[in-house]
Amino acid sequence: MLRRVAAQASANYRRLLAAPSSSSPGIYNPFRQCSTSTPSSSSHSHTPNSTCVEHLEDSPCTPSPSTKISIDRSGLYKPPEHSHGPTSDSELVKNLKGIIKFRGGPITVAEYMEEVLTNPKAGFYINRDVFGAQGDFITSPEVSQMFGEMISVWVMCAWEQMGRPEKVNLVELGPGRGTLLADLLRGVSKFKNFTESVHIHMVECSPVLRKLQYQTLKCEGEDGEKQIVSTMTGSPVSWHATMEEVPTGLPTIIVAHEFYDALPVHQFQRASHGWHEKMIDVDENSSFHFVLSPRPTPATLYLIKRCKWAETEEIAKLSQIEICPRAMDLTQTIAKRIGSDGGAALIIDYGVNGIVSDSLQAIRKHKFVNILDNPGSADLSAYVDFTAIRHSAEEISENVTVHGPITQSQLLGSLGINFRVEALLENCTDEQADSLRTGYWRLVGEGEAPFWEGPDEQTPIGMGTRYLAMAIVNKEMGVPVPFQ
Numbered sequence: 397m398l399r400r401v402a403a404q405a406s407a408n409y410r411r412l413l414a415a416p417s418s419s420s421p422g423i424y425n426p427f428r429q430c431s432t433s434t435p436s437s438s439s440h441s442h443t444p445n446s447t448c449v450e451h452l453e454d455s456p457c458t459p460s461p462s463t464k465i466s467i468d469r470s471g472l473y474k475p476p477e478h479s480h481g482p483t484s485d486s487e488l489v490k491n492l493k494g495i496i497k498f499r500g501g502p503i504t505v506a507e508y509m510e511e512v513l514t515n516p517k518a519g520f521y522i523n524r525d526v527f528g529a530q531g532d533f534i535t536s537p538e539v540s541q542m543f544g545e546m547i548s549v550w551v552m553c554a555w556e557q558m559g560r561p562e563k564v565n566l567v568e569l570g571p572g573r574g575t576l577l578a579d580l581l582r583g584v585s586k587f588k589n590f591t592e593s594v595h596i597h598m599v600e601c602s603p604v605l606r607k608l609q610y611q612t613l614k615c616e617g618e619d620g621e622k623q624i625v626s627t628m629t630g631s632p633v634s635w636h637a638t639m640e641e642v643p644t645g646l647p648t649i650i651v652a653h654e655f656y657d658a659l660p661v662h663q664f665q666r667a668s669h670g671w672h673e674k675m676i677d678v679d680e681n682s683s684f685h686f687v688l689s690p691r692p693t694p695a696t697l698y699l700i701k702r703c704k705w706a707e708t709e710e711i712a713k714l715s716q717i718e719i720c721p722r723a724m725d726l727t728q729t730i731a732k733r734i735g736s737d738g739g740a741a742l743i744i745d746y747g748v749n750g751i752v753s754d755s756l757q758a759i760r761k762h763k764f765v766n767i768l769d770n771p772g773s774a775d776l777s778a779y780v781d782f783t784a785i786r787h788s789a790e791e792i793s794e795n796v797t798v799h800g801p802i803t804q805s806q807l808l809g810s811l812g813i814n815f816r817v818e819a820l821l822e823n824c825t826d827e828q829a830d831s832l833r834t835g836y837w838r839l840v841g842e843g844e845a846p847f848w849e850g851p852d853e854q855t856p857i858g859m860g861t862r863y864l865a866m867a868i869v870n871k872e873m874g875v876p877v878p879f880q
Contacts, residue, residue, distance in 0.1 A: 575612060596634070
């Protein structure tokens with residue numbers, strides 16, 4: 397009986413091999429998808445045929461090389477022509493569209509913003525130097541050395557008010573080229589008790605900027621071999637991707653200058669049925685565009701929290717609201733650290749002391765552009781909500797106090813920038829004097845500089861009132877300079 401079954405199976409197998417290629421594509425035939433012949437020059441290693449060959453080569457049921465198998469490919473999926481061909485999309489755009497396709501729907505503005513700025517391969521901040529006249533924007537430390545020198549005064553005063561701890565962490569969030577910290581270290585270099593107590597921590601995710609910071613601080617040493625030290629003061633220097641990576645247990649002084657404005661924001665728009673989050677999708681022309689989420693999103697919880705901190709009248713007059721959950725969370729990380737370990741944080745950024753409505757902007761080569769235009773080629777930033785920073789800090793720790801915001805002009809003026817510029821003007825050339833006056837105006841002035849005699853398009857614009865400063869300090873430290 398068993399021999400008859402085996403003989404019948406063998407006969408069926410031979411008939412199967414000899415079957416004509418016109419067999420119905422709707423009937424599964426395991427040999428229809430596999431070939432033992434050598435692939436033609438037009439075949440690719442990732443096609444279904446060659447994959448089957450690779451897995452069946454050592455199979456005991458593989459036909460002998462002399463056997464010819466007719467293959468019917470009519471039932472196989474045929475992708476559109478040129479589906480893998482080159483396109484004009486950048487790698488970042490392809491990645492964004494891939495995320496949207498994988499999700500099966502739109503992404504939040506915050507997800508878009510984070511991907512554009514910090515994508516490991518193509519993010520705006522990751523692989524280039526974006527600061528200075530040749531970059532996309534200029535920050536206060538790049539305007540004049542006086543900015544970093546005034547921040548050094550604040551740091552020294554904070555250290556004094558903390559009781560001159562023998563060991564202290566000095567942290568800068570988003571150090572850029574390292575210009576601010578270099579000017580700060582020059583300002584404190586004569587105070588050996590302070591420089592010998594300091595361990596510098598740079599929170600930076602860009603490999604390119606880390607190298608620039610290493611050079612700017614005149615560092616020596618390499619990771620993994622020995623401790624890296626800034627030869628400007630002899631202070632050890634460490635780099636971290638996030639604030640959470642900075643070691644705990646020591647009093648900490650934190651400087652966050654133009655860091656909060658780059659944190660990703662969520663945008664909400666008022667519609668007939670309440671607030672809906674704005675999302676980014678791809679339209680039929682393969683372009684990015686805004687849509688509204690039909691249902692509540694995870695960020696809605698932060699919207700509810702932010703609205704509780706506001707007056708009803710303030711909310712009622714708005715059609716859009718911008719919130720930054722990352723800023724709220726970061727502030728709580730800072731406040732908990734300062735509350736438990738001691739210390740102080742100084743936050744300087746452009747923003748408002750209230751709810752932000754619609755501030756997200758893109759800057760490319762010092763000019764405003766559409767935020768959806770060529771993602772990754774422009775900086776994205778948004779106004780900082782200083783009220784949300786205050787409430788976030790006070791909510792998480794009873795051991796901290798929050799002071800400000802005050803304007804950048806008030807901050808720098810109280811720290812002595814007027815005396816500093818006068819001292820510098822006494823020993824400089826006419827050209828240097830013009831540069832000093834221009835830098836001074838940009839740091840503390842409001843609007844266009846009245847003394848400017850150059851081209852109109854180069855008129856210095858003051859940052860003095862557009863930028864605000866806020867301090868978060870341990871209660872034991874008292875009221876920080878110059879917020880008294």
